[in-house]
Amino acid sequence: MAGCCNDSSNHVVVMVRHGQSEWNRQNIFSGWVDIGLSPKGKHEAIAAGVTIKNSGYKFHIAYTSVLTRAEVTLDTILNRIDQPNLEVVRSWRLNERHYGALTGLSKTETANKFGEEQVKLWRRSYDVPPPPMQEDHPYYKQIREDPRYAEGPDDGEFPSSESLKMTSERTLPFWKQTIGPEVRSGKRVLIVSHGNSLRSIIKHLDRISDADINNLNLPTGIPFVYTLDDKLxxxxxxxxxxxxxxxxxxxxIEDVKNQRRSTLKK
Ligand SMILES: O=C(O)[C@@H](COP(=O)(O)O)OP(=O)(O)O
Structure with a gap:
């Protein structure tokens, strides 16, 4: 079985960004808004499952965010790989970065208004957060009052906007304290999450510099594998x-790079 090495000091983790969402399709900033998969995204989720199955991977545990686009992608994959009852841990710590005041806005119109460079900083830089989401923002209540956050984050840690650095401050503790020990114990792990929450974990694993992380764009629905040593x-x-x-x-990969200026994608 692929991913199932005899050498117990090698650890396999498979990660996937969820399939294309309706707002990815329409080129709208999503962040913590709970947008479902587009028809293309549903196909991508099935294709990801088929790819993982054909590569022979089986898992002991899976992790995902509390957002539907990631959960549905994970469920679709688990059905395709004949592991529908796999233990799944859901955490807000794997949510997409909070896009603050940009949430719900068109990426193209935002670039037209604030300039390409500013929007690239907000989307891809390490430490420039988008402007915060204020209480009168159209999605503020929907997000803050969502019962799925009753158990956390608490008021002090509930984001109103996040840079990649701020996103790392919640994803990396989860990686180190929750996922890492399972990986080290020999469990094969599947993570289905989001463009920027995964970028934060990849930056850490591959020790990518704050400057170089600008250039990392993750495609939707394409699984990728890390093989780690005992120190992860x-x-x-x-x-x-x-x-x-x-x-x-x-x-x-090309599609996701070109997304910024693109018009509606089918
Ligand atoms: O929040 C969003 O709009 C996208 C990422 O957007 P960019 O950082 O690529 O603009 O998140 P995802 O679709 O992975 O949940």
């Missing part, structure tokens, strides 16, 4: 290995 450092050449057809992977 990637083995040489075993970082972020995308699974599946090379042409499909290349196109998906």
């Amino acid at each position: 450092h990637p083995l040489p050449g075993e970082s972020m290995k995308f699974l599946g057809d090379e042409a499909v992977i290349k196109k998906a």
Whole structure:
């Protein structure tokens, strides 16, 4: 079985950004708004499951955010790999970064209004947060009063906007304290999460500099594999290995890079 090494000091983690959401399709900042998958995203989730199945991976535990687009992608994958009853841990700490005042706005219109460079800083820089979401923001109540956050984050840690750095401050403790020990104990782990929450974990694993993380764009629905040593450092050449057809992977990466200025995508 792939991903199932005899060497117990090698640990396999498969990660996937959820399939395309309706707001990815319409090029709208989503953050913590609970947007479902687009028809293309549903297909991507199925394709991710098929790819993982064909690669022979089986898992002991899976982690996802509390947002529907990630949960549905994970469920779809688990059904495809014949592990529908796998233990799943859901945490707000794996949610997408909170996009603050930009939440619900068109990425294209925001670039037209504030300039490409400013929007690139908000979207891809390490430590520039978007402007905060104020209480009169159209999505403020929907997010703050959502019962799924009754158990956390508490008032002090509930974000009103997050840079990638701020996102890391909640994803990395979860990686180190919750996922990491399971990986080290020999469990094979699947993580289905979001573009920026995964970028924060990848930055940590691959020790990507604050400047270079600008250039990392994650495609939707394409699984990738890390093989880690006991200290949870990637083995040489075993970082972020995308699974599946090379042409499909290349196109998906190009699509996500070009998303900023794109018009409606079907
Ligand atoms: O919040 C959003 O709009 C996207 C990422 O947007 P960009 O950082 O690519 O603008 O998050 P996801 O679709 O991964 O949940």
